[in-house]
Amino acid sequence: MVVFTAQSLISSWGTDIVDSSKCSSLFTLLLTMCSMALFLFLLKIRRKPAVYVIDYSCAKCPDDTKTSLETMLYFLMGLGNIPDRDILFQSKVFLKSGIGEEAHIPRANLTKGRYLSMEDSYNQAHIIVVGAVDMVLKKAGISPRLIDILVVNCGLFNPTPSLSALLVNYFKMRSDVKTFHLAGMGCSASLISLGLARDLLQVHRNRARYALIASSEVIQALYVGKERPMMVTNCLFRSAGNAVVLSNRREDKKRAKMQVMHVVRVNMARHDGAHHVVEMREDEEGICGASLSPQLVKVASDALTVNIKSLAPRVLPLTELCKAGWNMAQKDVLKKKGVQPFVPNFKLAFEHFCIHPGGRAVIEGVGKGLKLSRYDIEPSAMALHRFGNTSCSGVWYILAYMEAKERLKKGDRVWQIGLGSGFKCTSAVLRVLKDLHCEPNNPWxxxxxRYPLCEDLQKQPHIASVVASLPKYFDVSTS
Known part of the structure; x- marks a missing residue:
């Protein structure tokens, strides 16, 4: 092996070079090149690996669990202890919610009324969670034994052993799989799980390759008490679940559907009003249920505003950031009066928007605040109509709608917005890696x-006939 030293190089070039300034310049150039090479090498080592969404799936509940307004009315009347005015109130909320006639409630909920048995809840979990995971593993072509990280979340049903243990047992995963079960995180839990799984794949990139996320909402009971803030949940929440497979392997980029670009999360729980705006509690009669405060929309708006302040610098073009900066300078530095808050044009940063389908008011409120068109909020509104408020899984049913409509093209950017108890707001930014098409296992x-629907829910013929018959059932003078 020949070793080149500075002295040997100088000797080979001759003394005329040694005596000139070229020698110093040459060594400076070599030192600079070596420094740059070292810098690029260290940068490559420190750079976090990209995380890809290999595939995702959304659970499709059995057809016999589709629950119409008429079915809900017969259930509530059959209990025999709910006043007519409260049944009428819930029917009105249902009509204004934006939910259609096909969203799913398990039969056990409509026959037993109060809290379900562990067996009934496990049966729901098997249909929703196990079904979604089995589907996504087949779609991704990945064996369960290749999963290194498993993150499971469910808002209400949190048994022992956990649902993560249920999946490990059912799919016979490896004994060293890293499992996490997130409980009580509300409707933003799926995106929180996405952020957790992405961070773990980036930190443990040499020891973990694949992560699996399973999200669900197992409805354990319908509220049969007398407090109206707790009755609203009967009209909004429906059964659903989804699963996502992530990878940090560069080789998987070719077959992945999307890349996870950003996950931004804010928590407003330090404010008492935000902390209690959505909560599980018991009413005066000891009946448990989820309570939704009338301040929910305002709290959600405040949380989204804080979230946007963190997300905007990462996604908006420089022109929009300069406009926002000048607006802030006018209000805070120059103290100009009458300056309206500047709302950036997020259509310059995203082609698609997945707004948490918490209800018509939530979708339209966020859409109005972000200055989105009817086309932009259509997927969220249609997901609410077909599947209801599916809690943490809602943003994935919206994404599936876009895929079914063949809206997602290579290079498109998707903004998923999750809003949940706590109160929390989580944003996820996905970049589409290839043109996507509707597949037979798509829930849509x-x-x-049949979508998008143009008519208002209350104007549809079947619903109109039910509404017309309401006075026959109830003493509306007491409402």
Whole structure:
């Protein structure tokens, strides 16, 4: 092996070079090149690896669990202890919620009324969680034994052993799989899980390759008490679940659907009003249920505003950031009066928007605040209509709608917005890696041709006939 030293190089070039300034310049150039090479090498080592969404799936509940307004009315009347005015109140909330006639409530909820048994809840979990995971593993072509990280979340049903243990047992995963079960995180839990799984894949990139996220909402009971803030949940929440497979392997980019670009999360729980705006509690009669405060929309708006302040510098073009900076300078530095808050044009940063389908007011409120068009909020509104408020899984049913409509093209950017108890707001930014098309296992496959719906829910013929019959059932003078 030949070793080149500075002295040997100088000797080979001759003394005329040694005596000139070229020698010093040459060594400076070599030192600079070596420094740059070292810097690039260290940068490559420190750079976090990209995380890809290999595939995702959304659970499709059995057809016999589709629950119409008429079914809900017969259930509430059959209990025999709910006043007519409260049944009428819930029917009105249902009509204004934006939910259609096909969202799913398990039969056990409509026959037993109060809290379900562990067996009934486990049966729901098997249909929703196990079904979604089995589907996504088959779609991704990945064996359960290749999963290194498993993150499971469920808002209400949190048994022992946990649902993460249920999946490890059912799919016979490896004994060293890292499992996490997130409880009580509300409707933003799926995106929180996405951020957790992404961070773990980036930190443990040499020891973990694949992560699996399973999200669900197992409805354990319908509220049969007398407090109206707790009755609203009967009209909004429906059964659903989804699963996502992530990878940090560069080789998987070719077959992945999307890349996770950003996950930004804010927590407003230090404010008492935000902390209690959505909570599980018992009423005066000891009946448990989820309570939704009338301040929910305002709290959600405040949380989203804080979230946007963190997200905007990462996604908005420089022109929009300069406009926002000048607006802040006018208000805070120059103290100009009458300066309206500046709302950036987020359509310059995103092609698609997945707004948490918490209800018509939430979707339209966020859409109005971000200055989105009817086309932009259509997927969220249609997901609410077909599947209801599916809690943490809602943003993935919206994404599936976009895929079924073949809206997602290579290079498109998707903004997912999750809003949940706590109160929390979580944003996820995904970049589409290839043109996506509707597949037979898409939950919209058999019904997407009927959407978007143009009519108001209350104007549809079947609903109109039910509404017309309401006075016959109830003493409306007491409402």
């Amino acid at each position: 496959y058999d019904c997407v041709h």
